[in-house]
Amino acid sequence: MSEKMAPRDQGVPDHSNLLHPGMARNYGKWDYHERVRPGVLRYVAESGESLYMVRAGSPRTMSPETIEKICDIADRFCQGFLRFSMRTNVEFMVEEAEQVEPLIEAIKSELGFPIGGTGPSISNIAHTQGWLHCNLPGTDAAGAVKALMDDLIEEFENERFPNRVKIATSCCQINCGRHADIGIIVQHHHAPRINYDNMKICDLPKVVAICPVAAIRPKVVGGTPSVEIVQEKCMYCGACHGQCPSMEIRDAETDTLSIWVGGKGANTRGGPSLMKLAVWGLPNNPPRWPEVSDAVRKILDAYKEGGKDWERVGEWIERIGWQRFFEKTGFTFTKYHIEDGPNAMWTYNRSTQVRI
Amino acid sequence: MSKKKEGETGSDKTKLNTPLLDELESGPWPSFVTDLKNWSRKKPAVAQLLNQLEDSYETKWNYWTGTVLNVTGYGGGIIARLSEKAEEYPDLAEFHTIRVLPPAGFVYSTERLRNLSGICERHGAGILQLHGLTGDILALGFDNKGSRAASEDLMANGWDLGGSGAALRSLQCCVGQARCEMACFDTMKTTRFITNHYISFLHRPEFMYKFKIKISGCGNDCSNAMISSDMPIMGTWRGAMQIDQARVAEFIDEKGVEYLIDNVITRCPTRCISLKGNELVVDNDDCVRCMHCINVMHKALKPGKERGVTICLGAKRTLKIGDTMSSVIVPFMPLETEEDFEKLTDLIDQIWEFWNDNAMDHERIGEFIARVGLGAFIEGIGREPDPRMVSETRTSPFIKFEELAPGRLEGEQKQEPTVWQREPESSESSP
């Protein structure tokens, strides 16, 4: 250990040196904002100063060359500062209205990033690692997002929905993509196949303990301690696969994708809500997943047409009812759409309030 | 999908060959494939990364396994990835992700961003993801040696590693006061304060399971705290909302009364907004700080002047007991002075102590609360019940009233016996 150790536990860098000067000067003293055009917001401070924010959609996964291009633009236009949004957009800030157009021009021509994602538009898709870099995925994330955003880019660049639409993808049932207005998830359709050849029995008790429904039992296989799965109990969640790679939950032949709708974190109006099943059994079809794009489109078209101002996807469905949702999207309501489990009855229609 | 196989025999698997991925180069959205293909000229490992991804596109199978790798002194921060195809792609034998703590609110100077990117390029593949859904900077593509060297270099340059495993995870917050008029407290300062105060818990997993804190300056929850963090800290206010009637009039001039009725008055969840003549009136006792009306009329309406936070606990995604959502633990507390922040850390200390002492292995706090009940939980952390913690009172009449039970609960005899249990005062009075 001859090398010197760098200091530990420094924590989060001090943001006060990292703020655009316009942000630093008016910190905590903002008055209002205006939507100048899709992708551009103007923030007005109590002092009367303005700050224009131009939002550009990034692919999230970027090389140093792209980072350098981003920095170069921020140096030329934004006094050397920038911000990233929660949904992997890059935000460039300028103080003068006249700088906005040249900035947009530079972003488009040098980076090729689209401008948008503000207000009632589709923002960048929150996505996960996928085949690029996770140990669990049944599908890809960045590629699926690229394909979907190619299709939806006009909705990123315009603000023509009743309210904002947040889309998220998850490449396994752990669901790092979380809840969203529209969520796309991989689904498995059988219990994990146990790859006994590969099994190293590193953490046997942990694999047994991780199963939420106690479907994994210790068992001696070929003279060595191993595990078996009680097929009837297993709900194909894949939790065990995270603990042990030999619990092979994914399946190239049978895994499918499903789409969920109506998740929302904001406390506005009815408050936060979880997303619910809209359509299942879509093929996992790289490199462009056209069936997923189609289904997302159907939801978006119906929402755009039927949603009232400020209604998020879930609120729109709540108002028109699930029956109309299935009519308008053309999806089929099946027995799998009906919740099971201990709290299921609270999701049944417990009245005679029925659209007839 | 057979086109790839043609003429491939004998070809060098480390050379870029990605017909399926190439289909992701067309179309208007920026392509990570194009970017990484260009970059692979400088970093041959990236060509192997793309080739392996191409294999996944062809076979729909994943080739990464995960393992654990630590830097000296830390128990997390590196998400180790080993390729199962290391024989074909030797540079992917070890190809790890480093989670780096980003500045609060994801604000950067180009100097810092170049510094970060330069370090990652020096010691690994240099690919950055800004940002991971965990709220970390994700830097991809380091072998064991590179991971440690990059970590040292990052830390020598003022960066620190993010959380992983059963630990406090990297915090995440909205832009807040730096650029948003809705912000009811300093989200960036709070993020930095909590992270740095508890930095040891972030780097050395010793909890029952992961613990995520996400912070939003108001109920709009731009950091997705309510449905994706164990502990959302949410901006709010006490007392009257600020209303600028002149701007209300401007709003009506511009949008019309109908718009106001359809999109503000009738959309308030507690129906506490009304129009008296040309004045907008809010019944502040009934306002639940949902932010809707302020979003629609953001020039005319503002959060009240006495500001603070609502603190919730419990959200997580489906595993294991099903989704849980966050619910209120502290309806309101100010978060400005040093004493306020001390109260916050006292609260967090108490929550962690009770949870870690009583939860089962792998039990998130939302699952723990669901198991023991919110009533028992708040008692455990020493807080009084408050009706704002529930949306309704209970419906089940099967209740163990400690005060009314004849001293049998938990075998303790601390209560006075209730009236019908007392010994009669004199035997004469008995029939």
Ligand code: HEM
């Ligand atoms: C071995 C197991 C796991 C691995 C390898 C893993 C990996 C990851 C990765 C790579 C991300 C970042 C996604 C991205 O931005 O690319 C992430 C985020 C996330 N993970 Fe996990 N995860 C594991 C277990 C779990 C479990 C068991 C849960 C839920 C109970 C979970 C819930 C989440 C959620 C909700 C996020 C989104 C970020 C956040 O809200 O903080 N993960 N995980």
Ligand code: SF4
């Ligand atoms: S959703 Fe599953 S496969 Fe995708 S990044 Fe998260 S843990 Fe990995």
Ligand code: SF4
């Ligand atoms: S997939 Fe889920 S339910 Fe099935 S054995 Fe694994 S952990 Fe248990």
Ligand code: SF4
């Ligand atoms: S959560 Fe509220 S304060 Fe934070 S950025 Fe969003 S609107 Fe602004």
Ligand code: SF4
């Ligand atoms: S913030 Fe929400 S609850 Fe309060 S007055 Fe406005 S719409 Fe009503």
